[in-house]
Amino acid sequence: MKKALTIAGSDCGGGAGIQADLKTFQELEVYGMSVITAVTAQNTLGVQGVFPLGTEAVVRQIDSIAEDMGTDALKTGMLFDSAIIEAIAEKIKEYHWEKTVVDPVMIAKGGETLLQQEAIHALKNKLLPLAFIVTPNIPEAEELSGIKIHHFPDMKEAARIISDSGVRYVMIKGGHHENSPVSRDLLFDGRNFYEYTAKRFVTKNTHGTGCTFSSAITAELAKGADVFDAVATAKDFITAAIEDGIQIGNGHGPTNHWAYRKRSMVK
Ligand SMILES: Nc1ncnc2c1ncn2[C@@H]1O[C@H](COP(=O)(O)OP(=O)(O)OP(=O)(O)O)[C@@H](O)[C@H]1O
Numbered sequence: 001m002k003k004a005l006t007i008a009g010s011d012c013g014g015g016a017g018i019q020a021d022l023k024t025f026q027e028l029e030v031y032g033m034s035v036i037t038a039v040t041a042q043n044t045l046g047v048q049g050v051f052p053l054g055t056e057a058v059v060r061q062i063d064s065i066a067e068d069m070g071t072d073a074l075k076t077g078m079l080f081d082s083a084i085i086e087a088i089a090e091k092i093k094e095y096h097w098e099k100t101v102v103d104p105v106m107i108a109k110g111g112e113t114l115l116q117q118e119a120i121h122a123l124k125n126k127l128l129p130l131a132f133i134v135t136p137n138i139p140e141a142e143e144l145s146g147i148k149i150h151h152f153p154d155m156k157e158a159a160r161i162i163s164d165s166g167v168r169y170v171m172i173k174g175g176h177h178e179n180s181p182v183s184r185d186l187l188f189d190g191r192n193f194y195e196y197t198a199k200r201f202v203t204k205n206t207h208g209t210g211c212t213f214s215s216a217i218t219a220e221l222a223k224g225a226d227v228f229d230a231v232a233t234a235k236d237f238i239t240a241a242i243e244d245g246i247q248i249g250n251g252h253g254p255t256n257h258w259a260y261r262k263r264s265m266v267k
C-alpha cells in the first residue's frame with residue numbers, strides 16, 4: 001500500500017488540518033501518517049486557540065516516520081512559524097523527499113492567523129524551492145507574489161512570479177472568487193497554463209476545502225499519478241465533497257470526504 005504524510009496543524013473540529021488530510025488519504029486508499037505542528041482549538045465558527053508544538057516535537061515525529069516507514073508523498077499545511085519551516089525544509093532535504101505538496105496555509109476562513117507574518121520569507125525561500133507543487137488560494141497567492149489578483153489574468157501573472165521561487169508546479173485555487181458561477185483553478189508548469197474548472201456551489205459548508213484539495217493531490221501523487229491526473233482527481237474529489245457538504249455546527253460546516261467514493265460506488 002502506498003503511504004502519504006501530512007505535516008500540519010490539528011483541527012479538533014475535524015473539518016480541516018490533519019484530520020481532513022487523514023480522512024482524504026483514507027478515502028483515496030493510501031496509508032495516512034501525520035506530523036502535528038500545532039494544536040488548534042477550532043470549530044465551524046472559528047479558531048479559539050493556537051498552541052504550537054515547537055521544532056523538537058516536529059523533527060522527532062518526522063524522524064520516527066522516516067527512519068522506519070518512509071513515505072511516497074507528503075504535504076505541508078499549517079506550519080505556524082519560520083523555525084518550524086526551516087526544520088521541516090532540512091528534513092525534506094535529508095530524506096530526499098521529492099513529492100512534496102506545499103499548501104501555504106496562512107489565515108483561517110474566520111481571519112485568524114495560522115502562519116506568523118515573519119514566516120512568509122522562510123516559506124518562500126526555504127520551503128518552496130524544495131516543493132513539487134504549491135497550492136495557494138487567492139490571498140495566499142497575493143502574499144507570495146506581491147501582486148493583487150482581481151481577475152483571471154492576474155492569477156497567471158502571480159503564478160509566474162511564484163514559479164520563480166523554484167517550485168515545479170504552481171496551482172492557484174480560485175475558490176475565493178465568490179461572484180463567479182464556476183470555481184476555476186490554474187496550474188502552471190513554468191511554461192504553460194492549465195485550467196481546472198468545476199461548478200461553483202453556493203454553500204457555507206466550505207471549512208477545510210484547501211486542506212482536502214491538497215491532500216487529495218498528495219494521495220494521488222503517492223499512488224504514482226502524474227501532476228495533471230493528480231490535480232484532476234483532486235478537483236473531482238473536492239467538488240463532490242463541497243456539493244455534499246455537511247451541516248454540522250453553527251458556522252462553516254465541513255466538506256464531505258466520503259462523497260467522492262460514494263459516487264464511484266454508485267456508478
Ligand atoms: N463554493 C465552491 N464550489 C465549488 N468549488 C469550490 C468552492 N469553494 C472552493 N472551491 C474549490 O475548492 C478547492 C479549494 O479552494 P479554496 O480557494 O477554497 O481553498 P482554501 O481557501 O485554501 O481553503 P481553506 O479555507 O480550507 O484554507 C479549489 O479547487 C476551489 O476551486
Ligand SMILES: Cc1ncc(CO)c(N)n1
Pocket residue numbers: 008009010011016017018040042077078105107108109114207208209210211
Ligand atoms: C489546522 C488548520 N489548518 C488549516 C486550516 C485552513 O483551512 C485551518 N482552518 N486549520
